[in-house]
Amino acid sequence: MEDQECNALDIVDCHAHIASEEHTPMSFVEGSVANMVAAVSAQGVPVTAKKLTALFMSKMQDPLCDALVAEMDEANIRKTILLVPDFTYTLKDCRLTIEESYHKHREVLHRHTGRFEVFGGIDPRWGKDGLELFERSLLDFGFRGLKLYPPCGYSPSDRSLFPYYELCAYHHVPVLLHMGPTSPVLDFNFASPFLVDEAARLFPSVNFILAHGAVSFVEECIMMCRFRPNVYLDISGFQATLGYDPAATAVKRVVSVGLNHKVMFGTDFPVFRLQGTQRDFVEVVTAEAGPLADLNDREKSLVLHQNIARLLETGVSVAA
Ligand SMILES: [Zn+2]
Numbered sequence: 001m002e003d004q005e006c007n008a009l010d011i012v013d014c015h016a017h018i019a020s021e022e023h024t025p026m027s028f029v030e031g032s033v034a035n036m037v038a039a040v041s042a043q044g045v046p047v048t049a050k051k052l053t054a055l056f057m058s059k060m061q062d063p064l065c066d067a068l069v070a071e072m073d074e075a076n077i078r079k080t081i082l083l084v085p086d087f088t089y090t091l092k093d094c095r096l097t098i099e100e101s102y103h104k105h106r107e108v109l110h111r112h113t114g115r116f117e118v119f120g121g122i123d124p125r126w127g128k129d130g131l132e133l134f135e136r137s138l139l140d141f142g143f144r145g146l147k148l149y150p151p152c153g154y155s156p157s158d159r160s161l162f163p164y165y166e167l168c169a170y171h172h173v174p175v176l177l178h179m180g181p182t183s184p185v186l187d188f189n190f191a192s193p194f195l196v197d198e199a200a201r202l203f204p205s206v207n208f209i210l211a212h213g214a215v216s217f218v219e220e221c222i223m224m225c226r227f228r229p230n231v232y233l234d235i236s237g238f239q240a241t242l243g244y245d246p247a248a249t250a251v252k253r254v255v256s257v258g259l260n261h262k263v264m265f266g267t268d269f270p271v272f273r274l275q276g277t278q279r280d281f282v283e284v285v286t287a288e289a290g291p292l293a294d295l296n297d298r299e300k301s302l303v304l305h306q307n308i309a310r311l312l313e314t315g316v317s318v319a320a
Contacts, residue, residue, distance in 0.1 A: 009286060012305040013072070013080040015176070015211055015236035015266030018108065019273065020063035023084065023101050025091035029053060031183035032271075059273040065108045068269060068278075069115055075279040080269070081308065082108065082118045083147040083176060086130075089123035090152040091185065098122065099133055106141045117312065119145030119176055123152055124160035131163055138171050144312055146175045150190035151182050156208075157198035165203040174207040174311045175199075176234070180216020193220040200228045207311050209264065212237040214254045222254065225262040232307065236266030238285075239275055248284050252291035260299040264307050 017023065033053045040047045062068055065082075072080060084105055086098045096104065098121070105118045120137040122130040137143040146168055150156050156177050168175055177196060181188045193210050200208050213221035213233025224231045233254065241250045254263055267281050285291060292300050 009076055009282075010301065010305045011075070011077045011265060011282060012308050013077050013267050013269070013278070014209070014264045014308040015083060015234045016068070016080045016269040017083055017085070017271075018063060018065060018105065019060050019068065019270035020104075021057060021060045022063060022095045022104065024060070025087050025094040027091050027093050027185050028087055028183045029056065031185040034184060056274060059270055062270070063104065064111055065116070069112050071269075071278040072115065074277065075282040077278060077282065078305070079114070080116055081145070081176075081266075082116050084118065084121045085147055085149040085152075085178065086121040086123045086126075087149065087152060089125050098126075098130075102133065102137055102141060102143075105143075109142055117144045119143065119147040119174075121147035121149060122164065123149075124154055124158060124164065131167075134164060135167055138167065138173065143173075145173045148175060148177045149182075149186075150177060150195065151186035151188060153187050153190065155190050156196045157202075161199065162202075165199060165206050168206045169203055174209055174232075176209040176211055178212070179210045179221065180212050180237075191216070193217050193224050196224065196231065197228070200224070200231050204230055206230060207232060209234055209311075211266070212268075213263075214238050214250045215240060218250070218253065222257055222259065225259050226257075232262045232264060232311070234264045234266035235285075235303075236268035237271075239267070239272040239281055242275070242284065246284075247289075248291045251285060255292060255295060255299070255303060260295065260302050261307060263303050265304050 030053060033049050036052055037047055037049050082105055084101050088094045088098050102120055109116055109118060120134055120143045122134045146164055148156055179193055180191050196208055208231050210221045210233040214235040215237045221233045225233055235251050238248055238251045267278060269278060
C-alpha cells in the first residue's frame with residue numbers, strides 16, 4: 001500500500017551532483033569530513049578523518065550516474081537536476097577543469113535521456129572565458145540553468161555576474177545559488193540570502209533559487225521568497241537535521257508559511273550518501289505523518305515537482 005502511494009507521486013529532485021571525485025576538490029571533501037569527525041567523535045565513536053574520508057569517497061564512484069539513476073527509480077524520482085559548482089578558481093586541487101566537468105555532465109545527459117537537467121556553474125572571476133563557456137553550455141550542451149557558489153569568494157550581486165544574469169534572462173533559465181555555510185575551506189561571508197537581493201531586484205525576469213533554504217538562514221530565505229516574486233528556495237540539506245529531528249521539522253516549517261509555490265524538493269545527492277539512499281530521503285519527506293502531511297494535493301505537487309518544472313518549462317514567473 002505504501003509503495004502504491006509512493007508510486008503515485010511525481011518527484012523532481014532540483015538539487016544534486018554527480019557522485020564523482022573528479023568534480024570535487026579533495027580539500028573541499030576533507031574540510032567537510034572534519035566537521036563530521038568532530039560530531040561523531042564527540043559521541044564517543046572512535047573515528048579518524050582518514051577512515052571517514054575513505055568511506056565517503058567509496059560513495060563517490062558513480063561518474064556516469066548509473067547508480068544514481070537506480071536510486072532515482074527506487075525512490076520514484078522522475079528527474080534530477082545536476083548542478084556543477086565551479087570550485088576550480090578558488091580551490092586548486094580539483095581533478096578536472098570546469099570545462100572538462102561540463103563535458104562529463106553532457107555525457108551523462110546523453111547517456112540517461114530525459115532523466116537529468118544540468119545547471120552549469122562558473123566563478124565570475126574567470127572573466128570572458130567563463131562567460132563564453134556558460135553561453136556555450138546553454139546553446140550547445142543543452143544545459144538549463146546557472147549554478148553559483150558564492151562561498152568561493154564573491155557576492156551573488158557582484159557586477160561581474162550581471163552578464164551571466166542577462167544570458168539567463170535571454171534564455172529563460174534559472175539561477176540556483178548555494179546559501180549558508182559549507183566546507184570550512186571556503187568563506188561563509190558571502191553565504192547570506194540578502195546578498196541575492198540586488199541581483200533579484202535588477203533582474204526581475206530571472207528566477208533565483210536559494211539552495212538549502214529549509215536549513216540555512218531559514219527566516220531570511222522565507223522573507224526573500226515572500227517579497228521577491230522571482231525568488232524560490234530548495235529544501236536540500238534537510239538530511240543534516242534528521243539525526244536530532246527525524247520528523248524533518250525543518251521541512252515542515254518552510255512548507256507551513258503559505259509559500260508552497262516557492263518551495264522545491266531537493267536532496268543534495270551525494271552529500272548525504274553515508275546517511276541513507278534517495279528512497280530513504282523521499283520517504284522521510286512524503287511519509288503519511290511527515291512534513292508535507294498538512295498540505296493538500298496541489299501544494300504537494302508544487303513542492304515535489306511542479307515549481308521546478310514550471311521554471312524549466314516557461315522559464316518565466318513574474319515577467320509572463
Ligand atoms: Zn549541493
